[in-house]
């Protein structure tokens with residue numbers, strides 16, 4: 340089977356990936372400050388779905404879940420905006436990003452038994468989330484936000500050598516796929 344690095348390189352454009360890197364989980368920086376920002380609920384997603392805190396668990400639980408893996412793949416998707424106030428464009432970009440995640444994740448799921456995906460900002464899949472009364476309806480395709488796991492995305496971008504932002508009138512979304520070649 341072709342190494343995942345070659346598969347990604349060959350399919351990057353078709354998958355709609357802007358930039359990417361293969362990383363070790365030891366490179367991740369976790370921060371209680373990120374969780375504190377979630378708790379301030381400026382995005383309005385806090386406590387609404389299983390994809391955000393507190394539904395994802397404590398910082399310690401999130402950290403320990405990610406550190407079970409040795410490796411992860413980080414990628415961005417890039418979306419145009421009409422201007423820096425184009426909220427609708429940001430939401431559309433987020434949807435396009437979420438739509439691309441399953442195809443990218445599938446490449447890893449084909450090769451590795453244990454794969455875990457983090458994506459961008461909340462869930463929004465069901466009209467009415469089951470949180471907190473019942474388990475998620477789609478746990479296998481639930482992709483919590485990277486920030487919900489207390490990962491500092493700007494520092495992650497810097498250590499991955501990819502852009503955190505990509506200039507005026509664009510929005511950039513991040514995704515991470517955790518996998519373990521020994522699994």
Ligand code: SF4
Nearest residue numbers: 389462465468475476
């Ligand atoms: S998939 Fe549905 S039930 Fe699960 S977290 Fe998202 S909105 Fe909630």
